[in-house]
Amino acid sequence: MSQTVDRALSILPLLARGPADLGQVADELGVHKSTALRLLRTLHEHGLVHRQQDQRYRLGARLFALAQEAVENLDVREIAHPYLAALNERIGHTVHLAVYEEGEVVYIDKVESRYPVRMYSRIGKPVAITVAAVAKLLLADLPEPERRAVAAKLDYPPYTPRSTPNAAAFLKELATVREQGWATDLGGHEESINCVGAPIRGADGRVVAAMSVSAPNVVVTAEELLTLLPQVRRTAEAISREYSGTAPTKDNG
Structure with missing residues (x-):
């Protein structure tokens, strides 16, 4: 220069x-x-x-x-996809990317598992907002008044015995997610499916998207899936660096 x-x-x-x-x-x-x-x-x-x-x-x-x-012309899906694919190549499980739009959390990308048992999730389909790890990450980042307003309007379907039962429990979980910087869904939507997720942040530190890794119990236990959390968080951090323009070189790890 x-x-x-x-x-x-x-x-x-x-x-x-x-x-x-x-x-x-x-x-x-x-x-x-x-x-x-x-x-x-x-x-x-x-x-x-x-x-x-x-x-x-x-x-x-x-x-x-x-x-x-x-900022308006940034495509988080385009930026994130190579990282999601690289993570999927290493661990073999389904990887999702989701955003919060108009009151819904929607999957915008998915890399399928290499295992025969597949997830029913689809790109463009809203997630179960009260239990999904990506939803918790996106809603946890909202300002507190908005978090409370959203939680109050939601229904809380009892998908499984582990589903979030009400707004108070949901807000408590969002506070935990906000503090720890990651989220899980351990049988909250389907008893046989577990999920761990991490946030993707923009240059201002706000969460712009969330990614997750999901797997059925027949492939990997919840405890084994949780051991992948460091890889999930590193991938989300690498995407965040590139999305916010702070990454000098691409790091798919």
């Missing part, structure tokens, strides 16, 4: 901390004021920096517009 570009880019995190005048920018960069002014003018021409009436500089509206456009 050329020295000029490096210096220009160094101005942006400085102004992210608040408006600064020409002297402050020059001091921060360790350059003469004329050099700092030239860099600021270039950034200003591109809308990345704005000069206020008090002659101080702040980040420009164009920078925020670019950031918003970039």
Whole structure:
């Protein structure tokens, strides 16, 4: 990277901390004021920096517009799929990816198990929101007033004796999931199916999607499935790094 570009880019995190005048920018960069002014003018021409009436500089509206456009055009499924496939290749079990949209948690990707016993889940199909691990991860990240409002509106079907019975129990479980950073569904939807999941986060730290690994008891016990949790969490973290733009290289582990 050329020295000029490096210096220009160094101005942006400085102004992210608040408006600064020409002297402050020059001091921060360790350059003469004329050099700092030239860099600021270039950034200003591109809308990345704005000069206020008090002659101080702040980040420009164009920078925020670019950031918003970039976020809107991110496809979490496209980014996540190679990682999901790599995890599936290593462990052999079904891997899901889900998002929270319009009051429902929906599967947007699935990599099938290599074992003969298959899951009935389908891409585009809503999950059992009160028991599914991915649903718990997505709802646990909501602000508390929204979590409580959602929990109050839900029905709590008794799929199995291990299903979440009511809103109070659901909120308690969401609080646990929020604190520990992972979730399970151990026979809550189908007694013979267990699941462990982890969140995928954006650059702001908010959960944008959730992934999980599921397997029937005839293939692997709940205890054995839980031993895969570190791999699930590492995969989710790797997807999060790439999705948020903090991963210098792709790491499918």
